[in-house]
Amino acid sequence: MAIDVRTQAALALHRFGFSPKAGALGSIGDAHAILIAELDNPVAGQIKNQELLSSGKAARAAFDFRQERQAARVAVRAQGQSSDHEPNRAAADDPQSEMMRKEAKQEAPKSNPGPGVPQQIYLEEAKSRLDAALDSDVGFVERLVWFWSNHFCVSADKGGVRPLCGAFEREAVRPHVRGKFADMLVAVESHPAMLLYLDNARSIGPASFAGLRRNKGLNENLAREILELHTLGVRTGYSQEDVTSFAKVITGWSIVPPRLAPEHGGEFMFNARLHEPGSQRIMGREYQDNGFEQGRAVLLALARSPATAKHIATKLARHFVADDPPADLIDRLAKRFLTTDGDLKEVTKALVNAPEAWDAPRNKLRRPSEWLISALRAVGVRPPDVRPVLQAQNLLGEPLWRVPAPNGFSDNSAAWMDGLAQRLDISNQIARRAGVGIDPEALAEDVLGPLLSNETRQTLARAESRPQALALLLMAPEFQRR
Amino acid sequence: MTFLRHRATRRELLLGSGALFAWAYVPRLALAEGRDPRLLVIVLRGALDGLAAVAPVGDPDWQRLRGNDALTLQGADATLPLDGFFALNPAMPNLHRLYKSQQATIVHAVATPYRERSHFDGQDVLESGFTRPGSTESGWLNRVLVNLPSAGRVNPKNAFAVGPITPLVARGPAPVLSWTPSRLQPASNDTMSRLLDLYRHSDPVLARALEERGALNAIVQPGPIDANPMKSPGKPGEAIRAYFTEAASAAAKFMARTDGPRVGALAFDGWDTHANEGAAHGRLAMLLGALDGALGAIESGLGEAWRESVVAVITEFGRTARINGTDGTDHGTATVALLVGGALKGGRVIADWPGLKEMNLYEGRDLKPTNDLRAVIKGLLRDHLRADERVLANDVFPGSQTVKPLDGLMT
Numbered sequence: 001m002a003i004d005v006r007t008q009a010a011l012a013l014h015r016f017g018f019s020p021k022a023g024a025l026g027s028i029g030d031a032h033a034i035l036i037a038e039l040d041n042p043v044a045g046q047i048k049n050q051e052l053l054s055s056g057k058a059a060r061a062a063f064d065f066r067q068e069r070q071a072a073r074v075a076v077r078a079q080g081q082s083s084d085h086e087p088n089r090a091a092a093d094d095p096q097s098e099m100m101r102k103e104a105k106q107e108a109p110k111s112n113p114g115p116g117v118p119q120q121i122y123l124e125e126a127k128s129r130l131d132a133a134l135d136s137d138v139g140f141v142e143r144l145v146w147f148w149s150n151h152f153c154v155s156a157d158k159g160g161v162r163p164l165c166g167a168f169e170r171e172a173v174r175p176h177v178r179g180k181f182a183d184m185l186v187a188v189e190s191h192p193a194m195l196l197y198l199d200n201a202r203s204i205g206p207a208s209f210a211g212l213r214r215n216k217g218l219n220e221n222l223a224r225e226i227l228e229l230h231t232l233g234v235r236t237g238y239s240q241e242d243v244t245s246f247a248k249v250i251t252g253w254s255i256v257p258p259r260l261a262p263e264h265g266g267e268f269m270f271n272a273r274l275h276e277p278g279s280q281r282i283m284g285r286e287y288q289d290n291g292f293e294q295g296r297a298v299l300l301a302l303a304r305s306p307a308t309a310k311h312i313a314t315k316l317a318r319h320f321v322a323d324d325p326p327a328d329l330i331d332r333l334a335k336r337f338l339t340t341d342g343d344l345k346e347v348t349k350a351l352v353n354a355p356e357a358w359d360a361p362r363n364k365l366r367r368p369s370e371w372l373i374s375a376l377r378a379v380g381v382r383p384p385d386v387r388p389v390l391q392a393q394n395l396l397g398e399p400l401w402r403v404p405a406p407n408g409f410s411d412n413s414a415a416w417m418d419g420l421a422q423r424l425d426i427s428n429q430i431a432r433r434a435g436v437g438i439d440p441e442a443l444a445e446d447v448l449g450p451l452l453s454n455e456t457r458q459t460l461a462r463a464e465s466r467p468q469a470l471a472l473l474l475m476a477p478e479f480q481r482r
Numbered sequence: 483m484t485f486l487r488h489r490a491t492r493r494e495l496l497l498g499s500g501a502l503f504a505w506a507y508v509p510r511l512a513l514a515e516g517r518d519p520r521l522l523v524i525v526l527r528g529a530l531d532g533l534a535a536v537a538p539v540g541d542p543d544w545q546r547l548r549g550n551d552a553l554t555l556q557g558a559d560a561t562l563p564l565d566g567f568f569a570l571n572p573a574m575p576n577l578h579r580l581y582k583s584q585q586a587t588i589v590h591a592v593a594t595p596y597r598e599r600s601h602f603d604g605q606d607v608l609e610s611g612f613t614r615p616g617s618t619e620s621g622w623l624n625r626v627l628v629n630l631p632s633a634g635r636v637n638p639k640n641a642f643a644v645g646p647i648t649p650l651v652a653r654g655p656a657p658v659l660s661w662t663p664s665r666l667q668p669a670s671n672d673t674m675s676r677l678l679d680l681y682r683h684s685d686p687v688l689a690r691a692l693e694e695r696g697a698l699n700a701i702v703q704p705g706p707i708d709a710n711p712m713k714s715p716g717k718p719g720e721a722i723r724a725y726f727t728e729a730a731s732a733a734a735k736f737m738a739r740t741d742g743p744r745v746g747a748l749a750f751d752g753w754d755t756h757a758n759e760g761a762a763h764g765r766l767a768m769l770l771g772a773l774d775g776a777l778g779a780i781e782s783g784l785g786e787a788w789r790e791s792v793v794a795v796i797t798e799f800g801r802t803a804r805i806n807g808t809d810g811t812d813h814g815t816a817t818v819a820l821l822v823g824g825a826l827k828g829g830r831v832i833a834d835w836p837g838l839k840e841m842n843l844y845e846g847r848d849l850k851p852t853n854d855l856r857a858v859i860k861g862l863l864r865d866h867l868r869a870d871e872r873v874l875a876n877d878v879f880p881g882s883q884t885v886k887p888l889d890g891l892m893t
Binding site for chain 1: 527528598599600601602603615619653669670672673674676677679680681683684685687688691692751754756757806807808810812813845847
């Protein structure tokens with residue numbers, strides 16, 4: 001099935017990017033070339049804001065903030081002769097519980113001083129991410145960042161993670177979306193945000209120094225999700241024993257306790273005192289105990305597994321092409337993944353060059369946030385404040401960096417079908433804001449080009465007002481699906 | 483100037499996990515018997531620690547297994563006695579009261595046929611009703627509705643506003659609608675009908691998804707809680723309690739109406755207690771308390787209809803029998819199912835207790851399943867909604883021919 005050049009250009013922007021900004025569609029020559037060019041452009045996918053904090057600094061700022069608030073509370077209590085005792089002190093070498101002081105405890109006191117430090121950091125990061133998506137050219141690299149960030153998701157709703165989730169994406173995901181999968185894997189699994197989110201920061205080897213002393217032990221959460229969600233995929237032959245052994249291997253992958261180290265608190269550390277000594281057998285292979293390298297070796301082996309290649313290939317194809325992607329496409333991508341040792345730029349190029357990626361029918365429903373960005377780009381609205389955008393994402397069921405579970409937000413159209421009514425309300429809102437200055441019919445031609453159907457054209461022409469026509473355009477099937 | 487708060491607003495949580503999915507038809511066979519039954523299914527996502535919710539205080543190995551975390555009949559965190567062997571987490575006084583008045587049944591050491599430990603596969607089996615994950619895109623609750631003879635739609639004029647994410651248990655061919663309150667000024671009916679017209683001509687799937695929307699908000703007024711989404715929520719436990727209660731209460735008021743839906747589903751997240759589980763006064767106690775509050779809200783919200791109602795609380799699997807190295811529990815196997823409602827023959831813990839000795843644990847680590855959750859649900863569907871037993875074995879829970887519906891759950 002050959003599609004004409006103009007349709008291909010429109011597809012490039014809608015299926016692989018964040019939809020064209022006004023005027024962009026007409027200037028495209030070769031659809032493949034523009035995608036490959038963005039992949040090769042080192043500036044694409046970078047966050048401009050230089051003021052954002054590293055994860056270590058963010059963690060320390062959040063920690064200091066909590067200390068100050070607590071001190072203030074203690075002072076207030078002393079004044080009020082309250083008999084409440086202080087909250088339990090965290091064990092000195094239990095960084096997670098230290099960092100997991102509930103966000104609620106930082107909730108503003110009665111004289112509302114505005115959002116606390118963790119929330120301020122979160123909002124700054126969210127704004128920078130929104131800008132990156134709105135400013136991006138095609139948006140293909142940014143879409144890849146979103147894809148991988150969802151594959152390796154963390155949640156701001158877990159204690160201690162909120163100030164780190166933006167830094168996590170910038171530090172562990174962005175640098176690697178066009179690099180090696182293995183590098184991204186190691187960066188992600190050793191990042192403080194992930195270690196907190198999936199409880200590994202406090203997992204202790206039963207026979208480790210700390211384990212023997214304190215009768216504490218393993219938490220297998222991260223090990224299981226690495227195997228099930230991040231690499232091999234579920235039902236690919238690993239056993240409970242493999243999960244347990246792997247959990248032992250990554251004991252000690254933890255965080256510098258901010259209380260003990262004002263300089264490096266909140267940063268990753270390999271804590272040998274927590275690490276389970278001895279070699280471990282995982283999926284038939286023996287891993288000698290050489291500290292941090294033991295876990296790294298397991299991750300590298302997982303990154304090279306054909307099961308991982310297939311898992312990643314399937315998810316990529318599902319995200320960009322179809323809920324049930326063609327088997328040939330998955331095979332092609334998985335092969336490329338294996339022959340290039342997980343070179344994600346090569347895998348992504350293979351996706352762009354695969355005919356199946358262009359021939360698939362345009363019936364994949366955009367995920368809510370992707371649709372929202374596309375709508376804002378099309379209309380040319382740049383919200384001065386990120387908070388209404390975050391609220392819209394919440395309303396649509398896809399709150400930013402706040403996944404309900406570690407498998408991330410669904411990439412199946414069916415999961416999002418029921419949110420259409422919310423999308424209509426939000427379209428309505430955007431259209432009212434955009435006002436009557438936009439000609440929806442011209443915009444439809446401009447943004448959708450050859451994808452625009454006659455039915456939609458007629459619907460827009462007959463609308464009772466320009467805002468109504470604009471809302472209908474954002475809701476049109478060819479703008480909802482790609 | 484308003485600020486987004488750190489945590490989910492009530493509305494957000496409703497959207498994420500508390501949205502009500504409901505079926506707006508009356509089961510005909512039950513109606514012929516002079517009944518008008520209601521069924522509400524509550525899915526707890528993340529795997530509830532059944533041993534911490536309903537503790538086997540009479541098991542000699544219980545305290546050895548859980549150590550200081552074992553809930554017992556004595557002390558400051560004394561459990562609420564049920565039948566001499568089992569006792570209820572002290573955070574659940576409503577459930578205890580219902581149990582004492584024969585309106586609650588607890589099934590212990592129960593599990594779906596799923597025997598691995600992935601949440602997502604586990605939820606897939608729990609909600610799809612198939613024996614294996616990834617088998618289908620529809621849920622057992624939806625399929626039982628498809629096959630249930632209906633005495634007609636409750637109120638054809640009342641369509642439903644929709645929420646953003648449909649859980650698998652409710653997905654499928656039966657026209658199931660969902661409701662969540664909307665904060666935004668909704669698009670006008672005129673815009674809606676134009677859009678529907680466009681969809682009908684060019685995209686019937688989108689048309690169907692949007693079609694049922696309409697005047698549902700007139701049935702369930704969001705109420706004063708929704709009027710001010712920015713107001714301070716208090717402590718986190720209170721906020722979650724308020725979320726659960728609000729969602730449950732809305733569901734119950736909905737289903738109480740004579741023109742309201744008869745079958746519904748809710749889902750609550752957050753039960754994955756890997757670290758610092760806090761069965762006595764930590765996180766799990768707070769969640770169980772919130773669930774207990776929700777059950778109370780359902781009882782009062784249903785009013786007269788409570789007599790004819792059953793609420794089934796289910797989860798994908800249980801957690802490890804022992805406490806892990808971080809004062810939590812990892813993914814396990816058997817757990818509890820909680821049934822409440824005025825239509826139940828309650829006041830019982832149904833369990834074929836496997837014991838907690840090392841040799842009795844499943845794979846040496848989990849509570850061993852001795853009851854099949856499908857038998858419990860099939861018993862409910864057959865005796866409460868009058869679903870056909872063959873349909874249950876073939877279509878609703880395929881491959882469950884040998885799993886007989888549990889008898890005697892209903893009065």
